[in-house]
Amino acid sequence: MEFVLVQLLNGISYGLLLFMLSSGLTLVFSLMGVLNFAHASFYMLGAYFAFQVSTQIGFWPALVIAPVLVGAIGMLVERFGLRKVHRFGHVAELLFTFGLAYLIDEAVHLVWGRSAVDYRVPPDLDGPLFSIFTSQYPMYRGFMMLVSVAMLVAIWLALTRTRIGLVIQAALSHPQTVEALGHNVPRVFMLVFGGGAALAGLAGVIGGNAFVTEPGMAASVGPIIFVIVVVGGMGSLAGAFIASLLIGCLQTFAISLDWPIFGLKLSQIAPVLPYLLMVLLLIVRPKGLMGTREG
């Protein structure tokens, strides 16, 4: 019982971190049609900025400043890069973000070196939150879950209940009309891309010290967030949320079980399961769990 509860919490909190990571990606895709390969790099930038800021003025300011900085970089990238590439079509955009990921990687190497940096959980959040029978549940994981849920609610409210949210949604399907009504559509796109980057940055602030802040961190989460976006349905925020929790729990529980499979243990193949899920889902339901468009 204790074991199942602990693993469930572990699975949910991991899933929620995955959601933080993938929400920006899926937003940018649904609103702009851009599949941003540099998304995981923004996550990494968020972690490094947070490290830098937290060594100067502390973690709490970093929680705000780092995502804002990453968002600003995202906007600059959209304004001076992506917007110019946009007219050459989706392939060009894809290649652009692909190259950008490498650029950011190298920049991080140059500035912070190739080793991990000592970015720690702040003392206020270090320690157990509560105990389940004999197991402690770390406070930082609780914080992680809280931020993630708050983020989901905030995005949802912003998109459906605010004026700018309505303009964004309208600009997606009828850009000319929105432009004719006097809205600056390119600026809307810039905000969306910056916002997506900021969300990744926020995930970096939280994930960087929960795990480790090192130059390989972008590459290590890159594939899994694409799996989440595909499984959840390209561009569906709710889908990404469900897929994140599903994959978080799937991986956690697979690790817990030592069922034998062809001479291996289930726990051993746990890391492959999300990819297996993606392949199976693409075969039987190509639009993903909650997706609206085919393929």
Next chain:
Amino acid sequence: MSPVFQRAARIFAAATLLGFTAAQAQQPTIKVAYIDPLSGAFANVGEQGLAEFRFAVEAINKRGGVLGGRKLEVVPFDNKTSPQESLNQLKRVIDQDIHYIMQGNGSSVAGALIEAVNRHNERNPGKEVLFLNYAAVDPAFTNEKCSFWHFRFDANSDMKMESLTTYMEGQKNIKKVYLINQDYSFGQAVRKAAREYLGRKRPDVQIVGDDLHPLGQVKDFSPYVAKIKAAGADTVITGNWGNDMSLLVKAGRDAGLNVDWYTYYAGGLGTPTAMGEAAAGHVKIIAEYHSNVANNKAAKWDADYRKHAPKGNPDFYYLRGKIMWDMFAAAINKAKSAEPKAVAYALEGMKWDGEMGEVEMRKTDHQLIQPLYVLTLVKAAAKGGPKEAKIDMESSGLAPITSARLEAYTSAQPTSCNMTRP
């Protein structure tokens, strides 16, 4: 051929000839390729080795190099811990006419390199490549897969486990052991040896769990920690290294897991920092050296390195790396040649007065036989720990002290190597 072109060709030929003789005159440096991760999940590990090796090479060059004045040089090649990428880099190494390679991180990589080097040397007599291995510890490399062109300066996984279990034999509080390792040849070798040797030395100990996880891909170890806890283990044995080690203990600390860790590589690169002072007394490491060892003949070297170490990572870790470079230089001088084959023959069976005692490059399998230590991480002296715990690791407040010294013969294993020599 047009006259202009002819003339150009002649000038070019003369220039190369001149360049060649000039290079001969000033004695070309002996280059050694360092093929290890300089990017990716284990970049920090590769960077540390490179920094220490550059320091060792500088010292050799300062005292006059080898063969009466020839200098040594380390040339880094990034392999991203990938065997495939390592083979590409090996091609580049060979194209650049470099005849020595050093590698350590990942037995998966070392295995691929040994095979490729064997093949290359067979096909290109006179242009051989020699592989000096300072950390890839799969026992196979000095047993069934042994090669004349491979020398290992680290104790292999079985030797380390032999020493570690010899120490565990006397620790009567160990009742339930959990094994967690990386899922590749090295991790599998660790778990196999742990089961076998514990079964022999401590048949009363129960192995309550045995996990393999993918190499360098797990970010969240908390599900594994929950499993260890549920199994009721009091001791964990792990061969994990790099982030796989630090993230594992970090997750353990977050969940309040109360076990003793018996490890190969908890001694650096973020692990002491991640464990924090709460871990004092609960972490054992098997290694050939630590900074607080008694009668430390490497103390000056250690202190000098700390002054030159890259920012943020001051600890001196690879004593075996220093020994490797010293023995390599000695072998070149002994062979009176920088020819890999001659150097290999000079290195075979070489005895060396190492800082921690005499070591020997065993001739039968090219495995360095050396004394090992079981260390315990305790509170540093400055924080109220024992007096000998002078130097802490990564300024973490955790410092290593000796729990046991195991003489070279303890860990020496019989070998099944049947080497063919050129």
